[in-house]
Amino acid sequence: MNENDIKKDFTQAYERAHAYWAPFLSEANTDLSVMLGDQWDASAKRYLEKQRRSALVFNKVRRVVKLIEGYQRKNRLALKVDPVEGSDQATASQLSALCQWQMQSCNAYHVMSDAFSAGALKTGVNLVNLFVDYSRDPLNGDIKIKRAPHNRFLLDPAFSERDLSDCNYICRRELLTKDAVRSILPAGKRHLIDNISPRGVADGKYEYGALARNPAGDNLLRYDEFWTRTHKPLTILMDPAAGLSLPWKGDAQTLERLLSAHPGLKIFETMRRSVELAVFVEDQLIHQGPEPGGLEDFPFVPVLGFFEPEYDQASWKLQGIVRCMRDPQTEVNKRRSKMLDIIDSQISTGWKARENSVVNPEALYQSGQGQVVWMKGDMDQAQRLLPPDIPAGLMQLSEILDKDIMEIPGANSELFGMAESDHMQIAGILAKMRQAAGLTILQDIFDNYRLAKKLVGQKLIKLIQANYTPQKVSRILGQPPTREFFTGDFGKYDAIPVEGVLSDSQRQMYFAQLVSLKQMGAPIPWKAVLDAAPIEDKGRLQAMLAEEEKARASQAQGQSALMRLQKDLARAKMRSDLAGAAQKQTQAMKNLAAETGERVRTAREIAQMDRGALRQAMPVIRKMQKEPNHARDHRQAAQPVLP
Known part of the structure; x- marks a missing residue:
């Protein structure tokens, strides 16, 4: 072209x-x-x-x-x-x-x-x-x-x-x-x-x-x-x-190939x-x-x-x-200008008198606003001039127009930081709700x-x-860009611009995000929050935090050694108890084995007896079984009774 x-x-x-x-x-x-x-x-x-x-x-x-x-x-x-x-x-x-x-x-x-x-x-x-x-x-x-x-x-x-x-x-x-x-x-x-x-x-x-x-x-x-x-x-x-x-x-040839x-x-x-x-x-x-x-x-x-x-x-x-807001503002200017013109143009206080009717005419100029109207004709005495009142409806109309300028575009009294009535007690949450409602009109x-x-x-x-x-x-x-940084469609398919917390740098935004996650209960250590904090003289605060962490680490190390010693003592006592229990179990097994052997020998001897001999020995056996009981009862009766 x-x-x-x-x-x-x-x-x-x-x-x-x-x-x-x-x-x-x-x-x-x-x-x-x-x-x-x-x-x-x-x-x-x-x-x-x-x-x-x-x-x-x-x-x-x-x-x-x-x-x-x-x-x-x-x-x-x-x-x-x-x-x-x-x-x-x-x-x-x-x-x-x-x-x-x-x-x-x-x-x-x-x-x-x-x-x-x-x-x-x-x-x-x-x-x-x-x-x-x-x-x-x-x-x-x-x-x-x-x-x-x-x-x-x-x-x-x-x-x-x-x-x-x-x-x-x-x-x-x-x-x-x-x-x-x-x-x-x-x-x-x-x-x-x-x-x-x-x-x-x-x-x-x-x-x-x-x-x-x-x-x-x-x-x-x-x-x-x-x-x-x-x-x-x-x-x-x-x-x-x-x-x-x-x-x-x-070119086309390269495309064909x-x-x-x-x-x-x-x-x-x-x-x-x-x-x-x-x-x-x-x-x-x-x-x-x-x-x-x-x-x-x-x-x-x-x-x-x-x-x-x-x-x-x-x-x-x-x-x-x-x-x-243009029309209400124009009417406000007109009405207020008219009100001021009425006040300025009227004679608020003064006198009306006939010529040569007073001894000292200068005295009339020294009272009120100094307005004197001299008249010719029949007048017995001087008369005071009284101003007309401004119509009350004009004042009310002015107040209505003032309110229209705020309400028509969507503003209200809460947006200006004041309540609608001096006698109304409004809770803070209610004031914020009203402020948000006012801003909804301008959403x-x-x-x-x-x-x-x-x-x-x-x-x-x-x-x-x-x-x-x-x-x-x-x-x-301060670091090389990634391989996808200059990809033309990365900003279209892989990332989107959004709004975040405004700060002077990316580091301050990162700190604000850390604080927000910490408040939500995320397991973020205070050291990470402090390292990202954009505050003055941060080195001294980091040194204090390092000393406190070192002291806590030393205390934790001592508590850990004490806990290990207690665990070792508990394990030693448990091994001793287990060894005693094993020894007792071994002795019980030996006693059981001896008793079992004695019973076997008795059974073998009884088996070798004939039935007649066994029948003859039964009274003797019963007598032997009863005799220890009587002897034990006699010994217990013979023992003295301690007071």
Whole structure:
């Protein structure tokens, strides 16, 4: 595509987007003015000026905006990378550490909060721009993040997705010095702006931009970017057996040889989405080529407020929370200005008297507010002037309007840290529940912000993988990257950007996670928690802990020796008891054997007797059996009885 065609496409795209978004830009500019305190339009100011009244402003919108903005800033969450189930934990940890370092090094969390405040709350939209700056690192570059205000860009009117996936083009303008433009352009294109000078005359574009009229006007160049989404043919090489696919970037002949050598491989023709960039400096085409960061997508993430893509009128489909507070704020200013005018214009106290009716006219000026009305005619004596009262309904109406400014956008008294009634005792848990209920009304705005942070994380991972070398990754992390670190689809299938505890470094986040697990009851030693703690003079505390552990180890060693000695004594006693029991058992067996032998001999002798002899011996045997019993009884009777 030649230069004339590119410039023609840019002009048509700008005119089409400007014609659609002009009503929104006008309303957004008014929203921003109201938030800043410029709340009277030109006609109202002229009316007040004719009546010699001041255009007083009682800005209550700022309080509500700063409340929600302060809540977001106070409850910031970090951007980290978690592995998908079954994925590589080491690679995900390295990506998480690098993202954390990157977000801290370029103040990305502050940029995101500024975009949330200026976009979601005040005007309705801001863009977060990710780019690579080669000014300090010509080899790798440094990834930077900055905010694009609502009045410096125009989106495709047909976009409806919050990730800009269906946006076909973006127009953006900056006013830069010649050296700043040189630092952005590729090295081979920098000489093209040597003969370009600022025109100093507004061209009518981006009329709501803060620098549209170039008030300095002497050395700033109009730098326009025209981002367009393109679709290019792409050949996919597939292995159905292994379930793998890979984009083919080689030539056709090499592909034919590869297919003939491996009949199982298949090819698939498709279209690949990409992004082209055209740069104009003072309406002259300076550069045209693919997206320079390697994203193959827009390097922008929108931070949206209330967005209704199905509504066609641009002035209403996109807006911040200021929009719904404009009318109540205007009425508050009118009513309070009217009340003050009534008070100032009426004669609160004074006198009405006839000329020459008092001896000392100066005395009348010394009472009340010094207002005296001199009259001619019949008046017997001076009369006091009494002021009219302000209508009570006007005060009540003012209070209602004050309450509307808080309640319409979704704020309530609990969000401001106060109870609804001074006489109401509210428990802390109930106050938190009411505060959470108030924030539920604004949940879609916070969801849009979280989505924007997730999209920033995805684009940040791609930029790191596309631009940083392993040496720079090792320098940042203190360890070499894993083998899967530069895998293009690792951030798509194996890890996802999520929110975590915000800290100044990955080490502090690790400490917060350890403490959380410790509180949940995980068996984590205190030494591991202390080693990860980001506290001052940690060495002395570690030495104290080491001494205490050494003392506990010595005490445990003594207790262990005592327990071993007790066990040895118990085993010795058990062996002695077992030996005595064995000896007793042996003696019992000997006694049993002797008794058994005696019985055998007796049985053998009895067997040798005949029946007659046995019959003759039976009386003698019975007598012998009875005789020991009588003798024992006699001996027991003969023993003395001890007292």
